[in-house]
Amino acid sequence: MKQVKAVSLISGGLDSMLAAKVVLDQGVHxxxxxxxxxxxxxxHTHAIRRQDQNKQKRNNALWVAEQLGIKLHIVDIIxxxxxxxxxxxxxxxxxxxxxxxxxxxxxxxxxxxxxxNGFDFIITGEVIGQRPMSQRRDTMRIVSRDSGADDVLLRxxxxxxxxxxxxxxxxxxxxxxxxxxxxxxxxxxxxxxRRFGFEDFAQPAGGCCFLTDESYAxxxxxxxxxxxxxxxxxxxxxxxxxxxxxxxxxxxKLIIAREAGETQFxxxxxxxxxxxxxxxxxxxxxxxxxxxxxxxxxLAARIVARFSxxxxxxxxxxxxxxxxxxxxxxxxxLRAEELPQEWYL
Amino acid sequence: xxxETLDVRGLLCPMPVIRTQNRVKTLAxxxxxxxxxxxxxxxxxxxxxxRINGHRLLDSRRDGGNIVVVLEVGAxx
Numbered sequence: 001m002k003q004v005k006a007v008s009l010i011s012g013g014l015d016s017m018l019a020a021k022v023v024l025d026q027g028v029h030x031x032x033x034x035x036x037x038x039x040x041x042x043x044h045t046h047a048i049r050r051q052d053q054n055k056q057k058r059n060n061a062l063w064v065a066e067q068l069g070i071k072l073h074i075v076d077i078i079x080x081x082x083x084x085x086x087x088x089x090x091x092x093x094x095x096x097x098x099x100x101x102x103x104x105x106x107x108x109x110x111x112x113x114x115x116x117n118g119f120d121f122i123i124t125g126e127v128i129g130q131r132p133m134s135q136r137r138d139t140m141r142i143v144s145r146d147s148g149a150d151d152v153l154l155r156x157x158x159x160x161x162x163x164x165x166x167x168x169x170x171x172x173x174x175x176x177x178x179x180x181x182x183x184x185x186x187x188x189x190x191x192x193x194r195r196f197g198f199e200d201f202a203q204p205a206g207g208c209c210f211l212t213d214e215s216y217a218x219x220x221x222x223x224x225x226x227x228x229x230x231x232x233x234x235x236x237x238x239x240x241x242x243x244x245x246x247x248x249x250x251x252x253k254l255i256i257a258r259e260a261g262e263t264q265f266x267x268x269x270x271x272x273x274x275x276x277x278x279x280x281x282x283x284x285x286x287x288x289x290x291x292x293x294x295x296x297x298x299l300a301a302r303i304v305a306r307f308s309x310x311x312x313x314x315x316x317x318x319x320x321x322x323x324x325x326x327x328x329x330x331x332x333x334l335r336a337e338e339l340p341q342e343w344y345l
Numbered sequence: 346x347x348x349e350t351l352d353v354r355g356l357l358c359p360m361p362v363i364r365t366q367n368r369v370k371t372l373a374x375x376x377x378x379x380x381x382x383x384x385x386x387x388x389x390x391x392x393x394x395x396r397i398n399g400h401r402l403l404d405s406r407r408d409g410g411n412i413v414v415v416l417e418v419g420a421x422x
Protein backbone atom coordinates (compact mmCIF):
# COMPACT_ATOMS: atom_id res chain seq x y z
CA MET A 1 0.00 0.00 0.00
CA LYS A 2 1.21 3.45 -0.92
CA GLN A 3 2.59 5.60 1.91
CA VAL A 4 0.30 8.62 2.25
CA LYS A 5 2.20 11.91 2.57
CA ALA A 6 1.07 15.25 3.94
CA VAL A 7 2.72 18.66 4.05
CA SER A 8 1.96 20.59 7.21
CA LEU A 9 2.16 24.37 7.58
CA ILE A 10 4.39 24.95 10.60
CA SER A 11 4.36 28.45 12.07
CA GLY A 12 6.31 27.57 15.20
CA GLY A 13 3.23 28.00 17.39
CA LEU A 14 1.28 25.35 19.25
CA ASP A 15 -1.72 24.79 16.97
CA SER A 16 0.20 23.84 13.85
CA MET A 17 2.41 21.61 16.00
CA LEU A 18 -0.61 19.78 17.37
CA ALA A 19 -2.26 19.45 13.96
CA ALA A 20 0.86 17.83 12.47
CA LYS A 21 1.18 15.52 15.46
CA VAL A 22 -2.44 14.34 15.23
CA VAL A 23 -1.89 13.25 11.62
CA LEU A 24 1.62 11.84 12.25
CA ASP A 25 0.12 9.59 14.91
CA GLN A 26 -2.16 8.10 12.26
CA GLY A 27 0.84 6.76 10.36
CA VAL A 28 0.93 9.45 7.66
CA HIS A 29 4.36 10.65 6.47
CA UNK A 30 4.40 14.35 7.37
CA UNK A 31 6.90 17.04 6.38
CA UNK A 32 6.68 20.64 7.52
CA UNK A 33 6.75 23.83 5.48
CA UNK A 34 7.42 27.25 6.94
CA UNK A 35 7.20 30.53 5.06
CA UNK A 36 9.43 33.53 5.73
CA UNK A 37 7.70 36.77 4.78
CA UNK A 38 10.14 39.25 6.34
CA UNK A 39 7.46 40.26 8.83
CA UNK A 40 7.85 37.17 10.99
CA UNK A 41 8.40 37.84 14.65
CA UNK A 42 11.43 35.78 15.49
CA UNK A 43 13.53 35.55 18.62
CA HIS A 44 16.52 36.76 16.66
CA THR A 45 14.84 39.97 15.67
CA HIS A 46 14.22 40.73 19.31
CA ALA A 47 17.79 39.72 20.00
CA ILE A 48 19.02 42.73 18.03
CA ARG A 49 18.59 44.67 21.24
CA ARG A 50 21.39 43.97 23.62
CA GLN A 51 19.09 43.75 26.64
CA ASP A 52 17.39 40.83 24.94
CA GLN A 53 20.51 38.97 23.96
CA ASN A 54 20.34 36.56 26.87
CA LYS A 55 16.88 35.44 25.84
CA GLN A 56 16.66 31.98 24.38
CA LYS A 57 17.58 32.06 20.72
CA ARG A 58 15.70 29.45 18.80
CA ASN A 59 13.69 29.32 15.64
CA ASN A 60 10.35 28.00 16.81
CA ALA A 61 9.48 26.31 13.52
CA LEU A 62 12.76 24.35 13.60
CA TRP A 63 12.16 23.52 17.24
CA VAL A 64 8.66 22.20 16.46
CA ALA A 65 9.96 20.08 13.57
CA GLU A 66 12.62 18.61 15.79
CA GLN A 67 10.10 17.80 18.53
CA LEU A 68 7.89 16.08 15.96
CA GLY A 69 10.79 14.34 14.23
CA ILE A 70 9.84 15.68 10.80
CA LYS A 71 11.72 17.48 8.04
CA LEU A 72 11.10 21.20 7.69
CA HIS A 73 11.32 23.18 4.48
CA ILE A 74 11.72 26.92 5.04
CA VAL A 75 10.68 28.95 2.04
CA ASP A 76 11.67 32.54 1.35
CA ILE A 77 8.52 34.26 0.02
CA ILE A 78 9.65 37.84 0.69
CA UNK A 79 9.25 39.06 -2.90
CA UNK A 80 5.99 37.29 -3.76
CA UNK A 81 4.48 38.25 -0.42
CA UNK A 82 4.70 41.97 -1.21
CA UNK A 83 1.54 41.77 -3.31
CA UNK A 84 -0.31 40.21 -0.37
CA UNK A 85 0.69 43.09 1.90
CA UNK A 86 0.22 45.84 -0.65
CA UNK A 87 -3.00 44.71 -2.35
CA UNK A 88 -4.97 42.43 -0.04
CA UNK A 89 -8.16 41.40 -1.82
CA UNK A 90 -9.91 40.87 1.50
CA UNK A 91 -8.46 43.95 3.20
CA UNK A 92 -6.57 44.45 6.42
CA UNK A 93 -7.36 43.46 9.99
CA UNK A 94 -6.98 45.83 12.94
CA UNK A 95 -3.58 47.03 11.68
CA UNK A 96 -1.84 46.26 8.37
CA UNK A 97 -2.36 42.53 8.76
CA UNK A 98 -3.82 40.95 5.61
CA UNK A 99 -4.56 37.73 7.52
CA UNK A 100 -7.08 36.20 5.15
CA UNK A 101 -5.08 36.88 1.99
CA UNK A 102 -1.98 35.67 3.82
CA UNK A 103 -3.59 32.35 4.68
CA UNK A 104 -4.88 31.90 1.14
CA UNK A 105 -1.41 32.66 -0.21
CA UNK A 106 0.38 30.27 2.13
CA UNK A 107 -2.03 27.40 1.62
CA UNK A 108 -1.71 27.92 -2.13
CA UNK A 109 2.10 27.83 -1.86
CA UNK A 110 1.81 24.63 0.19
CA UNK A 111 -0.50 23.19 -2.48
CA UNK A 112 2.09 23.95 -5.19
CA UNK A 113 4.79 22.34 -3.05
CA UNK A 114 2.55 19.31 -2.48
CA UNK A 115 2.08 18.82 -6.22
CA UNK A 116 5.77 19.33 -7.02
CA ASN A 117 6.84 16.81 -4.39
CA GLY A 118 4.19 14.14 -4.87
CA PHE A 119 2.43 14.66 -1.55
CA ASP A 120 -1.27 13.93 -1.04
CA PHE A 121 -2.74 16.58 1.23
CA ILE A 122 -2.13 19.70 3.31
CA ILE A 123 -2.45 20.15 7.08
CA THR A 124 -3.04 23.43 8.91
CA GLY A 125 -3.56 24.16 12.59
CA GLU A 126 -6.63 26.32 11.99
CA VAL A 127 -9.45 26.27 14.54
CA ILE A 128 -12.86 27.80 13.82
CA GLY A 129 -13.25 31.02 15.78
CA GLN A 130 -9.61 31.15 16.95
CA ARG A 131 -8.76 34.27 14.95
CA PRO A 132 -11.16 37.10 14.13
CA MET A 133 -10.28 37.43 10.44
CA SER A 134 -8.81 34.27 8.96
CA GLN A 135 -10.23 31.58 11.22
CA ARG A 136 -13.98 31.89 11.02
CA ARG A 137 -16.24 29.30 9.42
CA ASP A 138 -16.97 31.59 6.45
CA THR A 139 -13.38 32.76 5.90
CA MET A 140 -11.96 29.25 6.29
CA ARG A 141 -14.17 28.26 3.36
CA ILE A 142 -12.61 31.14 1.40
CA VAL A 143 -9.12 29.85 2.28
CA SER A 144 -9.97 26.38 0.96
CA ARG A 145 -11.54 27.75 -2.21
CA ASP A 146 -9.21 30.63 -3.14
CA SER A 147 -6.03 28.68 -2.41
CA GLY A 148 -7.20 25.95 -4.79
CA ALA A 149 -6.62 23.37 -2.06
CA ASP A 150 -10.34 22.64 -1.56
CA ASP A 151 -10.73 19.02 -0.61
CA VAL A 152 -7.08 18.31 0.17
CA LEU A 153 -6.88 20.82 3.00
CA LEU A 154 -7.28 19.05 6.33
CA ARG A 155 -7.68 20.96 9.61
CA UNK A 156 -7.23 18.18 12.17
CA UNK A 157 -8.01 20.36 15.21
CA UNK A 158 -11.53 21.27 14.04
CA UNK A 159 -12.19 18.70 11.29
CA UNK A 160 -15.13 17.17 13.13
CA UNK A 161 -17.05 20.43 12.82
CA UNK A 162 -16.39 20.61 9.06
CA UNK A 163 -17.47 18.62 6.02
CA UNK A 164 -15.23 15.54 5.58
CA UNK A 165 -12.28 16.17 3.25
CA UNK A 166 -10.61 13.79 0.81
CA UNK A 167 -8.06 12.45 3.34
CA UNK A 168 -10.97 11.49 5.61
CA UNK A 169 -13.21 10.06 2.90
CA UNK A 170 -10.37 8.10 1.33
CA UNK A 171 -9.51 6.61 4.70
CA UNK A 172 -5.98 8.13 4.76
CA UNK A 173 -6.87 9.46 8.20
CA UNK A 174 -9.52 8.34 10.67
CA UNK A 175 -11.97 11.20 11.17
CA UNK A 176 -12.87 9.79 14.59
CA UNK A 177 -9.32 10.51 15.77
CA UNK A 178 -9.48 14.15 14.69
CA UNK A 179 -10.87 16.98 16.84
CA UNK A 180 -13.74 19.45 16.93
CA UNK A 181 -12.18 22.47 18.66
CA UNK A 182 -14.11 25.70 18.28
CA UNK A 183 -13.72 29.25 19.60
CA UNK A 184 -11.02 31.55 20.92
CA UNK A 185 -10.21 29.52 24.02
CA UNK A 186 -6.86 27.83 24.37
CA UNK A 187 -7.83 25.15 26.90
CA UNK A 188 -8.37 22.26 24.43
CA UNK A 189 -5.01 22.95 22.76
CA UNK A 190 -3.19 23.16 26.10
CA UNK A 191 -4.83 19.92 27.23
CA UNK A 192 -3.87 18.15 23.99
CA UNK A 193 -0.30 19.46 24.29
CA ARG A 194 -0.17 18.02 27.79
CA ARG A 195 -1.40 14.65 26.54
CA PHE A 196 1.26 14.63 23.84
CA GLY A 197 3.87 15.58 26.44
CA PHE A 198 4.77 18.87 24.72
CA GLU A 199 6.39 21.44 26.99
CA ASP A 200 8.08 24.76 26.42
CA PHE A 201 6.09 25.45 23.23
CA ALA A 202 5.81 29.00 21.93
CA GLN A 203 2.60 30.96 22.43
CA PRO A 204 3.40 34.50 21.29
CA ALA A 205 0.78 36.85 22.73
CA GLY A 206 0.73 39.08 19.67
CA GLY A 207 0.86 36.29 17.12
CA CYS A 208 3.79 35.64 14.84
CA CYS A 209 3.60 38.61 12.48
CA PHE A 210 4.74 42.21 12.90
CA LEU A 211 1.87 43.41 10.70
CA THR A 212 -0.52 42.77 13.59
CA ASP A 213 1.53 45.14 15.78
CA GLU A 214 0.07 48.63 16.01
CA SER A 215 3.37 50.45 16.39
CA TYR A 216 4.99 48.56 13.53
CA ALA A 217 1.98 49.08 11.25
CA UNK A 218 2.06 52.82 11.99
CA UNK A 219 5.69 52.98 10.87
CA UNK A 220 4.97 51.01 7.71
CA UNK A 221 2.03 53.28 6.87
CA UNK A 222 4.35 56.28 7.39
CA UNK A 223 6.93 54.74 5.05
CA UNK A 224 4.32 54.31 2.32
CA UNK A 225 3.04 57.86 2.83
CA UNK A 226 6.55 59.29 2.62
CA UNK A 227 7.36 57.35 -0.55
CA UNK A 228 4.05 58.21 -2.17
CA UNK A 229 3.27 54.55 -2.89
CA UNK A 230 2.90 51.23 -1.14
CA UNK A 231 6.32 49.79 -1.88
CA UNK A 232 9.02 48.29 0.31
CA UNK A 233 12.24 46.31 0.25
CA UNK A 234 13.38 43.80 2.85
CA UNK A 235 15.82 46.33 4.35
CA UNK A 236 12.95 48.80 4.87
CA UNK A 237 10.83 46.35 6.80
CA UNK A 238 13.79 45.11 8.83
CA UNK A 239 14.68 48.68 9.79
CA UNK A 240 11.10 49.30 10.96
CA UNK A 241 11.77 46.73 13.69
CA UNK A 242 14.75 48.63 15.03
CA UNK A 243 15.41 51.94 16.77
CA UNK A 244 13.53 55.11 17.45
CA UNK A 245 11.98 56.54 14.26
CA UNK A 246 11.65 60.32 14.10
CA UNK A 247 10.32 62.21 11.09
CA UNK A 248 11.07 65.94 11.37
CA UNK A 249 10.01 66.61 7.74
CA UNK A 250 7.90 64.64 5.27
CA UNK A 251 10.92 64.00 3.03
CA UNK A 252 13.19 62.35 5.59
CA LYS A 253 13.25 60.44 8.85
CA LEU A 254 15.91 59.43 11.33
CA ILE A 255 16.40 55.91 12.66
CA ILE A 256 18.16 56.29 15.99
CA ALA A 257 19.63 53.27 17.77
CA ARG A 258 18.31 52.92 21.31
CA GLU A 259 21.25 50.96 22.65
CA ALA A 260 24.46 49.17 21.73
CA GLY A 261 22.80 46.13 20.16
CA GLU A 262 20.78 48.31 17.81
CA THR A 263 23.84 50.43 16.98
CA GLN A 264 25.64 47.26 15.98
CA PHE A 265 22.70 46.21 13.81
CA UNK A 266 22.44 49.63 12.14
CA UNK A 267 26.19 49.54 11.45
CA UNK A 268 25.37 46.94 8.81
CA UNK A 269 23.36 49.56 6.91
CA UNK A 270 25.69 52.53 7.29
CA UNK A 271 27.19 52.26 3.81
CA UNK A 272 23.76 52.55 2.22
CA UNK A 273 22.56 55.55 4.24
CA UNK A 274 23.77 58.98 5.23
CA UNK A 275 24.49 58.54 8.93
CA UNK A 276 25.53 60.42 12.03
CA UNK A 277 27.07 59.62 15.39
CA UNK A 278 28.44 61.71 18.25
CA UNK A 279 32.22 61.89 18.60
CA UNK A 280 32.63 64.17 21.62
CA UNK A 281 30.24 62.09 23.72
CA UNK A 282 28.82 58.59 23.75
CA UNK A 283 25.67 58.16 21.75
CA UNK A 284 23.69 56.36 19.11
CA UNK A 285 24.34 55.66 15.47
CA UNK A 286 21.59 57.30 13.42
CA UNK A 287 20.59 56.58 9.82
CA UNK A 288 18.94 59.19 7.62
CA UNK A 289 16.24 57.78 5.35
CA UNK A 290 15.39 60.27 2.60
CA UNK A 291 17.03 63.02 0.54
CA UNK A 292 18.36 65.78 2.79
CA UNK A 293 20.05 69.15 2.46
CA UNK A 294 22.44 71.00 4.77
CA UNK A 295 19.61 72.49 6.87
CA UNK A 296 18.06 69.07 7.36
CA UNK A 297 21.41 67.63 8.39
CA UNK A 298 21.98 70.43 10.89
CA LEU A 299 18.65 69.60 12.55
CA ALA A 300 19.39 65.86 12.36
CA ALA A 301 22.71 66.44 14.13
CA ARG A 302 20.98 68.42 16.88
CA ILE A 303 18.49 65.57 17.34
CA VAL A 304 21.31 63.01 17.52
CA ALA A 305 23.03 65.22 20.11
CA ARG A 306 19.81 65.24 22.13
CA PHE A 307 19.94 61.43 22.34
CA SER A 308 23.67 61.39 23.17
CA UNK A 309 25.36 61.54 26.55
CA UNK A 310 26.02 65.20 25.77
CA UNK A 311 22.33 66.16 25.78
CA UNK A 312 22.95 68.66 28.62
CA UNK A 313 26.22 69.98 27.18
CA UNK A 314 26.45 73.33 25.42
CA UNK A 315 27.86 71.73 22.31
CA UNK A 316 28.30 68.24 20.91
CA UNK A 317 30.51 67.17 18.00
CA UNK A 318 28.66 64.98 15.54
CA UNK A 319 30.29 62.99 12.75
CA UNK A 320 28.31 63.14 9.57
CA UNK A 321 28.97 60.62 6.82
CA UNK A 322 27.48 61.40 3.44
CA UNK A 323 28.40 59.58 0.20
CA UNK A 324 31.25 57.90 2.07
CA UNK A 325 32.83 61.18 3.19
CA UNK A 326 32.98 62.05 6.86
CA UNK A 327 33.03 65.50 8.40
CA UNK A 328 32.40 66.71 11.93
CA UNK A 329 29.95 69.45 12.82
CA UNK A 330 29.42 71.03 16.21
CA UNK A 331 25.84 71.59 17.31
CA UNK A 332 23.72 72.52 20.30
CA UNK A 333 21.61 69.57 21.42
CA LEU A 334 17.94 70.03 20.69
CA ARG A 335 15.96 70.80 23.83
CA ALA A 336 13.08 68.52 24.81
CA GLU A 337 10.50 71.18 23.98
CA GLU A 338 11.98 71.58 20.49
CA LEU A 339 11.25 67.93 19.67
CA PRO A 340 7.48 67.65 19.07
CA GLN A 341 5.82 64.39 20.03
CA GLU A 342 4.29 64.13 16.55
CA TRP A 343 7.74 63.66 15.04
CA TYR A 344 7.92 60.28 16.78
CA LEU A 345 6.54 57.44 14.65
CA UNK B 346 37.62 17.07 0.84
CA UNK B 347 35.80 19.55 -1.38
CA UNK B 348 34.54 22.38 0.87
CA GLU B 349 32.40 25.28 -0.28
CA THR B 350 31.81 28.54 1.55
CA LEU B 351 28.57 30.49 1.90
CA ASP B 352 28.65 34.11 3.07
CA VAL B 353 25.49 35.14 4.95
CA ARG B 354 26.96 38.02 6.93
CA GLY B 355 24.44 40.77 7.66
CA LEU B 356 21.45 38.45 7.35
CA LEU B 357 19.22 37.68 10.30
CA CYS B 358 17.80 34.25 10.95
CA PRO B 359 16.02 32.54 9.36
CA MET B 360 17.69 33.85 6.19
CA PRO B 361 21.05 32.14 6.95
CA VAL B 362 19.17 28.85 7.36
CA ILE B 363 17.24 29.39 4.12
CA ARG B 364 20.44 30.22 2.20
CA THR B 365 22.14 27.17 3.71
CA GLN B 366 19.19 24.95 2.81
CA ASN B 367 19.15 26.23 -0.77
CA ARG B 368 22.91 25.78 -1.22
CA VAL B 369 22.86 22.27 0.26
CA LYS B 370 20.27 21.29 -2.38
CA THR B 371 22.97 21.86 -5.01
CA LEU B 372 25.60 19.74 -3.23
CA ALA B 373 26.21 16.00 -3.21
CA UNK B 374 26.21 13.77 -0.14
CA UNK B 375 29.54 13.98 1.66
CA UNK B 376 30.36 17.50 0.45
CA UNK B 377 31.15 20.08 3.09
CA UNK B 378 29.80 23.59 3.41
CA UNK B 379 31.25 26.34 5.58
CA UNK B 380 28.66 29.02 6.41
CA UNK B 381 30.01 32.38 7.58
CA UNK B 382 27.54 34.83 9.07
CA UNK B 383 26.96 37.40 11.77
CA UNK B 384 23.70 36.40 13.48
CA UNK B 385 24.42 34.39 16.65
CA UNK B 386 21.07 32.65 16.05
CA UNK B 387 22.95 30.56 13.47
CA UNK B 388 24.66 28.72 16.33
CA UNK B 389 21.37 27.13 17.31
CA UNK B 390 19.38 27.21 14.06
CA UNK B 391 21.77 25.62 11.58
CA UNK B 392 22.64 22.72 13.92
CA UNK B 393 18.88 22.19 14.50
CA UNK B 394 18.28 22.30 10.77
CA UNK B 395 21.09 19.75 10.24
CA ARG B 396 19.63 17.38 12.85
CA ILE B 397 16.15 17.58 11.30
CA ASN B 398 17.33 17.05 7.76
CA GLY B 399 20.03 14.45 8.27
CA HIS B 400 23.19 16.49 7.75
CA ARG B 401 26.27 16.22 9.93
CA LEU B 402 27.42 19.25 11.91
CA LEU B 403 31.22 19.38 11.92
CA ASP B 404 31.85 22.68 13.67
CA SER B 405 30.06 25.74 15.00
CA ARG B 406 31.93 28.62 16.59
CA ARG B 407 32.37 32.34 17.02
CA ASP B 408 35.34 33.58 15.04
CA GLY B 409 36.06 37.21 15.85
CA GLY B 410 32.92 39.07 14.84
CA ASN B 411 31.73 36.21 12.67
CA ILE B 412 29.77 33.04 13.28
CA VAL B 413 31.10 29.98 11.45
CA VAL B 414 29.19 26.74 10.99
CA VAL B 415 30.56 23.78 9.00
CA LEU B 416 28.38 20.89 7.90
CA GLU B 417 28.63 17.77 5.80
CA VAL B 418 25.74 16.99 3.48
CA GLY B 419 23.88 13.83 4.48
CA ALA B 420 22.81 10.99 2.23
CA UNK B 421 19.10 11.82 2.38
CA UNK B 422 19.40 15.58 2.40
